[in-house]
Amino acid sequence: MSALSSSSKSSRSGLFGEGFDLGRLLLEGRAFFALIAIIVIFSMLSPFYFSVSNFLTMSSHVAIFGFLAIGMLLVILNGGIDLSVGSTLGLCGVVAGWLMQGITVEGAGVILYPPVWAVVVLTLALGAAVGAVNGVLIAYFKVPAFVATLGVMYVARGVALLMTNGLTFNNLAGKADLGNTGFDWLGFNRIANVPIGVIILAVLAVAAGLMLSRSAFGRWLYASGGNARAAELSGVPVKRVQIAVYMMSGVCAAIAGLVLSSQLTSAGPTAGTTYELTAIAAVVIGGAALTGGRGTIRGTMLGAFVIGFLSDGLVIIGVSAYWQTVFTGAVIVLAVLLNSIQYKAKPKKS
């Protein structure tokens, strides 16, 4: 699975020979070499690190950040930022849990138990709706992306807390006689021993990679992130692209919320707190420019794996959680430092 995804991801840069750009190769190679180094170092430090089953477990941890990072990459490529993804993740998890408990319809005196597929669809729609709010605020009301998504971050978290009174939905299993079992499939099942979450991540990454490299929408996304004025004058529907990008980010957060609450078999309103920062870190480590227009899915996935494999490795060798935070921070600063050196080296325009 991962072989398929990486080959199709690497083909994205082939068209204009971007892949042969030395700077770009170094840039992407950097995150790759960092990942190799992390694997080698931890394999030497711990006998348990280097095994297929550990890699798969770590990958399913990475998947949560990976979903958010894909959505975040789209937003950052477009020249924006989405601080609301962590809260959206939490809100979507809570709503999914709430739907699984059954909806009491007061007037009719019945309790509706929607099937799992309906829960998934409704949750994804909720994520898209939250994203649409972000997008409309930013594209049409000209609220700076940072502020708009900061506000939505608070609102979404607040709504999630209100819905549960601060408590957690613990019973997500459903009942066989109600026909709504199977929610735990997302978090626990495996296909060919690969966790479902990792498979969804691979599929999503391939789809997003194809969209960015091969579709008109992807080109529009890069163009309006690189220079919105020029894109607009070239006939790119800049505002529609912007809204769509935030909606996609919201859907990615909803997927992460579903998979996470399935993995934990509970939906808590505080799930995903500060995850938006981890997602931004993954995108930045993956070489994307926060100013927009530069970055790839491949880089972002490597960035997510660097963060995930590093923090899980530190747990395995028994380093204190406080040190993990220090290490993660140092890696992020180093990545941004290298990014700015890289982009400064680009030929200056006259």
Next chain:
Amino acid sequence: MNDIPQAKPDTREVVLAARNVAKSYGSVHALKGVNFDIHRGQVTTLFGENGAGKSTLMKILSGVIQPTTGKILLDGQPVSFHSSSHAQALGISIIHQELSLATNMNVRDNIFLGREIRTPSAVDYAEEERLTRLLLEELEEDIDPLTPVEELRLGQQQIVEIARALSVKSRILIMDEPTSALSATEVEVLFKVIRDLTSRGVSIVYISHHLEEALTITDHAVVLRDGNMTAYAPRAEIDLEWIVRNMVGENFDLGSPPEGYDFGAPALSIQNLTVMDEAGAGFAVVDNLSLDIKAGEIVCIYGLMGAGRTELMETVAGRLSKAGGAIRLHGHEVSHLTIAQRIESGLCLVPEDRQRDGLVQTMSVGQNLSLASIRNFTRGLFTSRKDESRLIDDTIRDVTVKTDGGGAAIGSLSGGNQQKVVIGKMLATHPTVIMLDEPSRGIDIGAKAEVFRLLAERARDGLAVLYSTSEVSECLSIAHRIIVMHKGHISAEFGPDATKEQIMAASGESVAA
């Protein structure tokens, strides 16, 4: 005292001199070995068209940029300026054409920005205010020093900019188009201040497009053309005609209007178009303007900065919205269409500022070229790589872009080739009407000629072309018809046999009175 140097100006002491100064940006030579003298207590005016190298030379003399080769002599001693503040410390300051004020701050704070008068514990606002008041009195401008700059009109902002330069007490003051937004009385006051400064021994370097206005104040005239100094003379020996001749050149060939075919039906028809200014000050930048362009016809709009050319084109393209009037493309109203829909129906704009509005710097040459026509090679969900690379290769050949190929970085191209990419991008959408806003801005003469040849060829195939320029010589090249715009109106219309003097007169350029 002032009478003697008028007669024999060259005997005056040279305070600042450029010797063989050249500046290149990549393959573009902005300045090709210029010698330039500034005399103590005199006004030296630099004449030249856009892109002649005036601003480049001034930036070198004020330390903003460093010359590629050549020497700068200050009081006869070679110097090299590390930065503009270094130059300022040596007594050279510059008033830039683009205002560089912090509009959220008041006049006093802007004038002393970065040079605040300090008491041991704080900023001495009272003293700053007193000095600001004195400066503004000298400039006879009734502005309260505590007014936020954003509340001033453009002309007053320019006065503040001038006041700031005066407050430094420089020996050499460079003024790049200081009067472009000033009223006639304000210009008179400025000239009085300039005379006062020169009598105190301050040297002035003056740049202006208002030729006649500049002639009233200058002691020397220097003319630049395509990065070379073409003429140099004291005021007594020159007149307006001399300047224009040297600015434009005698044998200046940018092609001629394509002939031997008939124009088709009107392609673009603008009727009573009115556009209000973007800032909301309530005046019309395009005022009840009507214009028809036929298929195959090339129309040139000439006008000064602020005449409304850019606003006219951006409104027709769909970027700005109109306050009244109609825009018809082949008889169909297009005012309600988006930019994308207008491009699809065959109307496109090559914007004035290619860095800001024309190119996506993060994308390759090929991706820039195909951006506007991406719908044409999208098959279902995905773009067709084969069709796209064919389109890119064809366009690169058609518009003769000199590049290593579609994958090259856009920043690696020269200004002229970048401009061809922007034009090629729009031509790839198969337009029937193309508008080009200052297509020759900042590109060298060879590239200009190629751009015009390309447009002439396309016009022969039935393309309606509307281009704007602020260089008279470019009006008299491929245009079948020359429209002169002044303050939002069409002030005159000429055929291709008009003279440069006629066109300039109609634009309000040389008729200052």
